[in-house]
Amino acid sequence: MADYDTAIFDVDGTLVDTNYHHALAWFRAFRRHDLTVPVWRLHRAIGMGGDHVVPAVAGDDVEQRLGEQLRADWAEEFAPLLDEIQPFEGVxxxxxxxxxxxxxxxxxxxxxxEHVDHYLGLFGGAELAEAWTTSxxxxxxxxxxxxxxxALEKVGGRSAVLVGDSVWDFEAGGRLGVPGYGLRTGGFAVxxxxxxxxxxxxxxxxxxxxRLDETALAKSARS
Structure with missing residues (x-):
């Protein structure tokens, strides 16, 4: 295996169980505007950033007319769900x-x-990570x-391996030349x-x- 010095972990859906909460909040945000996007379709877009979700599930016209408002509505709908979120076992x-x-x-x-800070508090992430990103x-x-x-630039990493839960994680990783390992915790198929x-x-x-010893996370290039 190639040598890597940095481990990049996605957070939503990978370390904390949020994907279905996000999908429900988006569903409710769209319903505020009398738009019904099936929850299964919304789930398929979770893992994208909010700047991509609206056009992906509802089209460019809705994005142009309502994109910013829908993102604000999503934030309002998601806020009451925040206290229900839990980290996955063993994180x-x-x-x-x-x-x-x-x-x-x-x-x-x-x-x-504010969401990232909340998530990190659930598993002591701020104590464990050298850095983290937000929107x-x-x-x-x-x-x-x-x-x-x-993420890589924040820690001055030379080469990284990624752990994520959505197809969008690995599409992003592929564009940057960062390989990775998937978790099924986001609801995507193997x-x-x-x-x-x-x-x-x-x-x-x-x-x-x-099974860490079977992966590129078995030993860092720094070791």
């Missing part, structure tokens, strides 16, 4: 082990800063690679994640941790 143990193996750990999120760090979010580039570029797919953070 902290996984991240601690990745650090022990010599990797610089950076968390890549396109979420709002304020980039102009374009996934599937554009800007977020991963910003074949979808592999076709998008995931080297291997695991059921959960806990299973990835159990």
């Amino acid at each position: 902290r143990e996984l991240l601690e082990d990745v650090r022990r193996r010599g990797f610089t750990l950076v968390l890549a999120s396109s979420g709002k800063a 304020a760090d980039v102009e374009q979010t996934k599937p554009e690679p800007d977020l991963l580039r910003a 074949d979808e994640l592999r076709e998008a570029g995931a080297l291997e797919v695991f059921e959960s953070p806990a299973q990835l941790h159990e």
Whole structure:
């Protein structure tokens, strides 16, 4: 395996169980404008940044007319759901082990800063990661690679391996030349994640941790 010095972990849907909360909040935001986008279709777009979701599920015309308002409505609908969100089992143990193996750990999120702070508090992410990103760090979010580039630049990493849960993570990684491993925690199928570029797919953070020695996260180039 190639040598990597940085481990980039997606946050939403990978470390914390948020994808279906996001889909429901988007559904409710669209309904404020008498637009009905099926929840399954919204789920398929989760993992993209909010700047891409509206045109992806409702078209460019809706984006032009209502995009900014829909994103504001989504934020209002998502806020009451925030306290329901929980980290996946084994997240902290996984991240601690990745650090022990010599990797610089950076968390890549396109979420709002207040949301990211909340998520990190659920598993002690601020203590474990060298840095993390929010929507304020980039102009374009996934599937554009800007977020991963910003994460790598924040820690001065030379080469990185990614862990994510959506096809959009691996599309972004592919554009930047960053390989990665998929988790099924976001609700995407194994074949979808592999076709998008995931080297291997695991059921959960806990299973990835159990099989870490089989991956490029077994040992850092710094070790």
